[in-house]
Amino acid sequence: MTLPTIDDTSQGTPLLLGERRVLELIATGARLNDVLDALCRRIFEESGLLSCVYLLDRDGKQMTFAAGAGVPDAWREATRSFAAMPTNGCCGAAVNLREPVIVADVPASPLFTSWREVARAAHITSAWSTPFFSKDGDVLGTFAMFSHEPRHPDEAQRRLVDRATRLGSIAVERQRWEEDLRESERRFSKAFYSSPGCLSISRVADGRFLYVNDRFVTLLGYSRAEAVGQTALGLGLADSAQRAQLWRSPRRASGP
Numbered sequence: 001m002t003l004p005t006i007d008d009t010s011q012g013t014p015l016l017l018g019e020r021r022v023l024e025l026i027a028t029g030a031r032l033n034d035v036l037d038a039l040c041r042r043i044f045e046e047s048g049l050l051s052c053v054y055l056l057d058r059d060g061k062q063m064t065f066a067a068g069a070g071v072p073d074a075w076r077e078a079t080r081s082f083a084a085m086p087t088n089g090c091c092g093a094a095v096n097l098r099e100p101v102i103v104a105d106v107p108a109s110p111l112f113t114s115w116r117e118v119a120r121a122a123h124i125t126s127a128w129s130t131p132f133f134s135k136d137g138d139v140l141g142t143f144a145m146f147s148h149e150p151r152h153p154d155e156a157q158r159r160l161v162d163r164a165t166r167l168g169s170i171a172v173e174r175q176r177w178e179e180d181l182r183e184s185e186r187r188f189s190k191a192f193y194s195s196p197g198c199l200s201i202s203r204v205a206d207g208r209f210l211y212v213n214d215r216f217v218t219l220l221g222y223s224r225a226e227a228v229g230q231t232a233l234g235l236g237l238a239d240s241a242q243r244a245q246l247w248r249s250p251r252r253a254s255g256p
Contacts, residue, residue, distance in 0.1 A: 018042040022167050026174055035171040036067030039164050043145065044070060047157050052076075053168060054091050055141040056084055063091060066141065072122040078115055087111060090129035091142040098139060102128040104150050123148045132165035132172075140172045200227075207231045 022042070025035045036053045043051040052068025052075075065080045082088050086096040089111050094101040103109045104126045106119050112127075119127075129144045143161055145153065153161070192199060193213045198220070201211040212227045220227075222235060 018045070019163065019167060022171075026167075026171050032171055032175045033067050036168060037069045039143075039167055039171075040067055040069045040071075043143075043160060043164055046160055047145075049145050049147055049157070051143060051145045051161075051164075052079075053141055053143055054079070055172065056095055056139050060084060060095075060139070063088075063095070063141070071146075074118050075115075075122040075124065078118040087113075089115060089144075090127050091144055094129040094131045094142050095139050098131055098133075100128060100130045102126075102152055104152055122146075125149050126151050128153055130161050130165055132169045134169065134173055134176075140169060143168060202231075207233075 018038075019042075022035060022038050025038055040051045040053065043049065050068070050070050052071045053066045054063045055066045056063055061084055063082055063084050065076055068076060079089070082092070084095050085092050087093070087110070090101040090103050093111055101111075103111060106112050106124055106127055107116060112119055119125075124146045126147045126149065127144060129142045131139050131142050134140055143165055145157070145161065192201075192211070195213055196215060197213075198215045199213040200209050200216055202209050208229055208231050209227050212222075212224055216222075216227065217224055220235075220237065227235065
């Protein structure tokens with residue numbers, strides 16, 4: 001997976017350096033929560049506002065708290081997991097509307113009926129949420145920002161969140177790509193080793209076995225440790241003429 005570059009034409013050097021740091025975390029395989037926490041810290045450093053990230057599950061039904069450096073523990077616990085319904089805070093509404101949702105007066109908003117008391121305890125007076133998306137247009141999650149006073153985000157804060165959501169999309173998509181790759185490898189491994197056929201995977205350069213499946217071991221009588229690193233000829237599974245024919249056939253099939 002190739003990480004894109006992010007051109008900086010509208011912001012100053014401090015934000016660009018912050019973006020580079022986040023991209024470095026992504027590229028070096030840092031935990032997703034650490035990457036998203038770094039983004040939240042960056043938002044606080046630039047705006048003085050607390051923020052947190054909620055991720056939407058692949059079924060599009062549940063949201064979970066993923067990151068939020070400095071967010072009050074009471075709010076973190078109350079919103080650790082909730083249904084992605086349009087009435088569940090500005091994040092639930094943003095996911096369903098697929099656009100930013102701004103609540104300037106949290107205590108009076110019907111979106112925060114279930115969380116009104118915890119919002120008061122956390123001194124959250126206004127909140128807004130911005131969804132972020134995969135390359136295919138699927139909602140991945142939301143960035144939520146909070147203020148202790150009634151307000152709407154200004155243009156600089158909107159740009160800040162827009163840039164954070166771009167980085168958030170990169171980080172979440174990378175993790176999902178890695179999860180899908182691991183799952184694909186797991187399924188292949190299970191199918192390969194449990195196949196009723198006698199299977200092996202050999203290195204093209206010299207024909208040495210890299211992997212052999214369970215049927216190979218039981219049928220031919222070699223342990224996996226004995227077989228891996230050997231060739232069919234070395235194990236006496238083919239004479240020299242047969243081995244030469246095996247090597248000639250793929251070459252003829254692949255080109256002149």
